[in-house]
Amino acid sequence: MNFVFENIKNFNQPYIIAEIGANHNGDLNLAKQLIDQAVEAGADCAKFQSWTKESIFAKQVYEENYFLADDYRDRDDYTLEEIVEEFSMNKEEFIELKKYCDKKGVDFGCTPFSKAEADFLVDELNLPFLKIASMDLNNIPFLEYLASKQVPLILATGLSEMSEIDEAVRTIEKHHSKIILLHCVSNYPPLDGNVNLRNITMLQDYFKPYSVGFSDHTIGVEIPLASVSLGAAVIEKHFTLDKEMFGWDHKVSADYQDLIQIVQGSKRIVEALGSYRRKLTKFDEEKIPAFRRSIVAAKEIVEGQIIELSDLTFKRPGTGIPPKYVDFLVGKVAKKTIKLDTVIDLKDF
CATH class of the missing domain: 3.90.1210.10 (Antifreeze-like/N-acetylneuraminic acid synthase C-terminal domain)
Known part of the structure; x- marks a missing residue:
């Protein structure tokens, strides 16, 4: 399913995003392997994150050297600054990956972390949508700028109070109303009791007529599949070739077999949900x-x-x-x- 905003609706077949993020570890060939596997598993979109050492952290963070561990242990063989620089991708690499996705028949998606990156993704790569990370939901000046680009925005809602989500939506609405919300819990991974999937229903009710999906950071496939039964219009799941690979998000990612289960399982669930009306077969x-x-x-x-x-x-x-x-x-x-x-x-x- 290629991205067509009007076709992404609650209780339809969900748009499946394989969130590659930084799981390419800065390696272009690994990124292409991830795209290949995402396509073979049936994902609709291979999504990346566009950031540089300058656009993601202030100097203070690098000096403090707080490392977001790949395996939940502290590491001393890399500094945060080194790993951010190693895992980032430049414009030429993104251009090549976009062409590769086009060749493979899968959407290329990306999250910008700065205005310049948003300009590049929209004006040069002509992306069909932009994904906004949870950490930027309260970044009102950035939301204003992204909304001014006049492309659909997929907005993750992790770390946010309802008042903040409402403010973000109203900010975007000043420019357009092509918004998809993602229920998101930004712990990696969250406890099952903290996932609160019923927030999907709450967001559907509160933000009618916008579609609502689920950005998942749980271990396994059960929780994203459960979201389909609540009408999730989008499922975003981190994707890797090897959960033991060095890097930030591999541990909480789906691998090839997981992604197949999510894609195929979501199709069965949507078909089984059927109609609200009682009708004999x-x-x-x-x-x-x-x-x-x-x-x-x-x-x-x-x-x-x-x-x-x-x-x-x-x-x-x-x-x-x-x-x-x-x-x-x-x-x-x-x-x-x-x-x-x-x-x-x-x-x-």
Whole structure:
């Protein structure tokens, strides 16, 4: 499914984003392998993040050297500044990856971390949408600028109060109304009890008519698949070739087999959700005669006998008089003898 804003709706087949992010580890060939695997697994979009050492952290952060560990352990073999520089990609590499995605028939998506990066993604790469990271939801000047680019915006809502989400949406609405919200919990990974998938329903109700998806950081495939049953219009899941690979997000990422389960499972769930209206299937209609019950003689009923309730019972098939009409038969006189276990017919009275 290529990105068409109008087609991405709650309770439709979700738009599946393989969030490669920085899982390419700054390696162009690895990035292409990730795209290949995402395409083969059935993802709709291979998404990256556009940042540089200058656009993501202030000098103070590098001096403090707080490292976002790939394996939840502190490391001393890399500084934060070194790893950010190594894992970033330049314009030429993104141009090549965009062309590669076009060749493979998958959308190229990206999250900008600065105005200049947004200009590049929209004006030069002509991306169909921009994804806004949770950390920028309260960055109102940046939201104003991104909204002015007049492309659909997918807005992650992690770390945010409802008032902040509302302010972000109203800010974007000043320029256009092509917004998709993503419920997001920004812990990596969150406890199941903190995921609060019902927030998807809450956001759907509060921000009608906008579509709402789920940006997932849980381990495994169960939680993103559960979001489909709540109508998630988008599923964004970090994607890797190897969960043990060195890097920031590999541990919480889906691998190839996980992504296949998400893609195929979401299709089954959407199909199984079906319609809100109660409607019998052709199978139901065909099976009713065999599966339902009719009024049946519980004992032999002789000609001229006045029928009592104890003379009747209810058994398959459902080709005779339905059980709900039993009171109508009680007190009637049999025209002929009815043998035990015979389906009753109105002509018998």
